[in-house]
Amino acid sequence: MKKIEILRIDSLNRSPLIVEGYLFEGCDPTAPSVAIVGAMEGTTILPLYTASKLVDFLKNSLDDEKKLRGNILVIPSINHYALNINERFWPLDKTDINMMFPGYGEGETTQRIAKKLFDALQGYTHGIILETREGVSTCMPYIKLFESGYENIDAAKMFGYRLIHHKTLKPTDTVSLQYNWQLWGTSAYSLICPSDLHVELHTSNEVFEGIISFLGKCGIIDYKVLSGYESTIVKNSDVEVIQTAKSGIFIPTKKIGSYVKKDEIIGKVIHALEGEVIHKILSPCNGLIACAYKNGLILENAVAFRVVKSG
Numbered sequence: 363m364k365k366i367e368i369l370r371i372d373s374l375n376r377s378p379l380i381v382e383g384y385l386f387e388g389c390d391p392t393a394p395s396v397a398i399v400g401a402m403e404g405t406t407i408l409p410l411y412t413a414s415k416l417v418d419f420l421k422n423s424l425d426d427e428k429k430l431r432g433n434i435l436v437i438p439s440i441n442h443y444a445l446n447i448n449e450r451f452w453p454l455d456k457t458d459i460n461m462m463f464p465g466y467g468e469g470e471t472t473q474r475i476a477k478k479l480f481d482a483l484q485g486y487t488h489g490i491i492l493e494t495r496e497g498v499s500t501c502m503p504y505i506k507l508f509e510s511g512y513e514n515i516d517a518a519k520m521f522g523y524r525l526i527h528h529k530t531l532k533p534t535d536t537v538s539l540q541y542n543w544q545l546w547g548t549s550a551y552s553l554i555c556p557s558d559l560h561v562e563l564h565t566s567n568e569v570f571e572g573i574i575s576f577l578g579k580c581g582i583i584d585y586k587v588l589s590g591y592e593s594t595i596v597k598n599s600d601v602e603v604i605q606t607a608k609s610g611i612f613i614p615t616k617k618i619g620s621y622v623k624k625d626e627i628i629g630k631v632i633h634a635l636e637g638e639v640i641h642k643i644l645s646p647c648n649g650l651i652a653c654a655y656k657n658g659l660i661l662e663n664a665v666a667f668r669v670v671k672s673g
Contacts, residue, residue, distance in 0.1 A: 363421055368437060369478035371471065376443075381475075383437040383482065384417045386430055393432035394580050396488040397548075398573070399479075399539065400437060402459045403451065404444025408555040409492030412569050413438035419574070424583065432582040435486065440479065448559075460493070461534065463542040480542065488517070488580060489543045489550035490573065494557035499665065501653040502619045503569045505593070506552040508535055512544035515595065518551050520579040521572040522590020524619075525652060525670065527554075530598055556618075557656065596670055602649065604667040608641040610634045612660035614667075620651050622669065629666055634659070648673045 368381040388395070400406075400413030417436050424430055439445060443453050451458050457472045465477025483489060495501050504525040507513040518526050535541055543550035553572070556565055575590055577583045606612075611632040622628055622645040629643035643666055653668040660666060 368482045369475060371475065379442060379475075381437065381440055381442075381479070383435050384420075386420045386434040386436075388430045388432040388434070388582070389428050390431040394487040394582050395433040395435075395485075396490060396577065396580070396582055397435040397483045397486040398437070398490045398492070399483070400439055400492050401445060402440045402491075402539075403494070404441050404447070404449045404453075405557070405559060406492070406494045406555070407559055407561060408557075408566055408569065409494065410439055410445065411561050411566060412492055412555070412573070415566075415570055416573060419570075424585065426584075429584040431584060432580075433486070434577070434582060435482075437479075437482075440475065460491075460539055461537050463537055463539045464546075476539075480539070483539075483543065483548070484546065486548050488576075488582075489540075489548045490576075491539050491543075491550065491552045492555060492569075493552050494555050495653065497665075498655060498657050499653050499668075500556045500558055500618065500656040501554060501668075503556065503565065503572065504554050504596075504652070506540075506554050508538075508541055508544075510535075510541055510544060512541075514549040514551075517549055517576075517580070519593045520576045521551070521553070521593070522575045523568075523572055523593055524591045524650070525596050526593045527596050594670075596652075600671055601652070602646050602669045602671055603665055604628075604643060604646065604669065605663050606631055606641060606643060606660055606666050607662065609660060609662040609664075610640055611658060612655055612666065614654055616651055618651050618654050621672070622649060622651060624648050628669075629654075631660060643667065645669055647671045 364385040371379040401410040462476035466473040467477045505518045508531040540550045608631045614629045616628040631641040649669040649671045
């Protein structure tokens with residue numbers, strides 16, 4: 363293993379920002395390779411944990427150096443400053459590093475960070491970006507692929523997650539790492555993790571094992587794990603978005619990952635002062651709960667659940 367410096371940015375009032383990567387060199391120069399990017403934001407605890415756990419696995423769990431066939435680069439954290447103070451975006455100007463690619467070496471700070479990071483990520487056959495959902499919601503682990511013309515759905519199925527969101531490409535997505543990585547010849551995938559600010563071991567193991575499964579099935583490592591799910595491709599039209607009719611205390615009665623029936627109660631809204639149920643949230647269809655609101659207080663017309671339709 364080699365620890366390499368990806369970028370360094372000096373600061374006037376604190377220690378410099380130093381982003382490091384862990385490079386594991388494989389024994390087979392013809393094997394596929396992969397770069398894995400961890401926390402680009404400051405509230406992405408599971409991506410940080412998963413990347414660090416992967417470094418430990420590659421250092422200590424492959425008992426034969428020949429089991430590491432292709433090169434693997436792991437960059438656990440990019441936005442240290444935001445992580446230290448629990449901010450989501452770059453603390454100084456609130457910009458999102460994942461909206462700055464391919465970057466600009468003479469631009470604003472986050473543009474320069476994106477440029478140096480993007481330069482270090484060139485030449486890999488595969489790329490994995492560990493992300494969390496936007497907004498006040500959490501979800502089951504899934505793969506997000508843009509409908510860009512460069513996506514590799516067959517390879518995305520190798521992670522073994524239940525869902526692959528084949529997402530309509532918006533103009534703002536063209537400055538994301540996934541899109542630009544694909545544009546420059548790397549088969550890239552966004553692995554969307556639950557956005558909880560703690561590590562739940564069952565879910566974190568599911569995320570980690572999906573990555574190991576992918577590395578094994580691609581031939582990057584010689585390591586087998588039990589097969590996961592046969593992934594379902596989900597389009598935007600396959601998802602029912604469920605909003606609340608009332609504001610109050612939000613009580614989900616079904617967990618993320620649960621299958622539900624049409625008109626089944628999946629959540630309740632409680633009057634914040636009087637304690638009575640003022641709204642029952644019903645599933646509009648048969649399906650799978652993929653995402654749910656994660657705060658205890660919910661506002662009227664807020665998105666409470668996203669259900670992937672079945673049947």
